[in-house]
Amino acid sequence: AQTVTQSQPEMSVQEAETVTLSCTYDTSENNYYLFWYKQPPSRQMILVIRQEAYKQQNATENRFSVNFQKAAKSFSLKISDSQLGDTAMYFCAFMKHGGRGVGSQGNLIFGKGTKLSVKP
Amino acid sequence: NAGVMQNPRHLVRRRGQEARLRCSPMKGHSHVYWYRQLPEEGLKFMVYLQKENIIDESGMPKERFSAEFPKEGPSILRIQQVVRGDSAAYFCASSPPSDYLYANTQYFGPGTRLTVL
Numbered sequence: 046a047q048t049v050t051q052s053q054p055e056m057s058v059q060e061a062e063t064v065t066l067s068c069t070y071d072t073s074e075n076n077y078y079l080f081w082y083k084q085p086p087s088r089q090m091i092l093v094i095r096q097e098a099y100k101q102q103n104a105t106e107n108r109f110s111v112n113f114q115k116a117a118k119s120f121s122l123k124i125s126d127s128q129l130g131d132t133a134m135y136f137c138a139f140m141k142h143g144g145r146g147v148g149s150q151g152n153l154i155f156g157k158g159t160k161l162s163v164k165p
Numbered sequence: 166n167a168g169v170m171q172n173p174r175h176l177v178r179r180r181g182q183e184a185r186l187r188c189s190p191m192k193g194h195s196h197v198y199w200y201r202q203l204p205e206e207g208l209k210f211m212v213y214l215q216k217e218n219i220i221d222e223s224g225m226p227k228e229r230f231s232a233e234f235p236k237e238g239p240s241i242l243r244i245q246q247v248v249r250g251d252s253a254a255y256f257c258a259s260s261p262p263s264d265y266l267y268a269n270t271q272y273f274g275p276g277t278r279l280t281v282l
Contacts, residue, residue, distance in 0.1 A: 049207075078269050090208070090256060090273035136207055140269060152198060152221060153258075153271060155207035 047072045049139050051156035058127045059164055065112075066122045066159045068137030076142035079113065079120045080153065085133040093135070096120065098142075127163045134158045167192065169259050169274035170239075177280045178247045186242040186277045190259030196220075197240045198271060199232060202254040214240060247281045254278050 048071045058064035070079070081093040096104045096113050103111050108128075112121045124131055138153040170189040178184050190197050196215055200208040210224040214234035225232065229247075234240040244251055258271035 080270075082273075087275075088254060088278075089275050090258075092270065092272065095270055142269075151269075152210035152213055152224065153200075153208070154210070157207045 047074070047139050047141065047154050049137050049154050049156040051135075051137055051159050053159045054157075055160045055162070057162040057164055058124075060127055060129060062127055063123060063125050064127055064161065066124075066135050066137075066161065068120045068122070068156060070118050070120065070137070070139050072118070072139065072141065074141045078140045078142065079111075080138040080140070081109070081111070081120075081122045082136045082138060082155075083131075083133040084136065084158070085130075090136075094122070124161075129163050129165060132161060132163045134160050169194075169257055169272055171257050171274035171277050173277060174275060175278045175280070177282065179282050180248060181246050184244040184247050184251070184279055186244075186255050186257075186279070187239045188242070188257030188259075188274060189239040190257075191272055193261060194259035194272075195262050196260045197234050198258045198260075199240075199242050200256045200258065202256060202276070204253075208256060211242070244279075247279075249281050252279055252281045 050069045077098045079096045082090050083093050084090050094104050094106045094109050103113050108125045110123045136158045137156040140151050140153050169191055172187050198213050199211040202208045212225045212232045213221040217236050229245045231243045254276045256276045257274045260271045
């Protein structure tokens, strides 16, 4: 069974600084997807970034980037130029590739989350 | 393009009553997932449905819980004879058909907060 571990229950960062959130996972699969979602106080789950395991290039989305180390089964999220609106719970999630069609369909396995506070 | 819709946003039930949670996927999405989030926890998968079919219900409790995604209308998560331990946030997510490039990506609704008194 796959597991996702986020070892930092809480973190804080000063506005405009850079912060890195850690995530490790355990799987015997070779093809899979990894995601970071954020959950602000509104409780809405918002997709931040996604990574296909077969791609060696790290995904980036504006101020958000990942460091994907497949051999180490590590998937950290870096937030640059932190903003007050980045304050939220951040969840790392894993999905195995179903092997059918172009994409795959299956359930997400979430870590317990990291509570990030951005301080002015 | 409207996102995933869930209603009600808040639902209060007394022990023994039934709870019905509704989810309308994003336009064009044919896959629906239900997750439960307990306080201070991550989301836990419950069930995955396509139109008129349950694909994976491995995370669903065996008793009192059921889900459907009919040909017409929203997906329904039904909890019969609710107990205090059912109090949680229930999230629905949807994803595009399998032949889409990003079919693997799930987009979440705002959730339904169920409180059992």
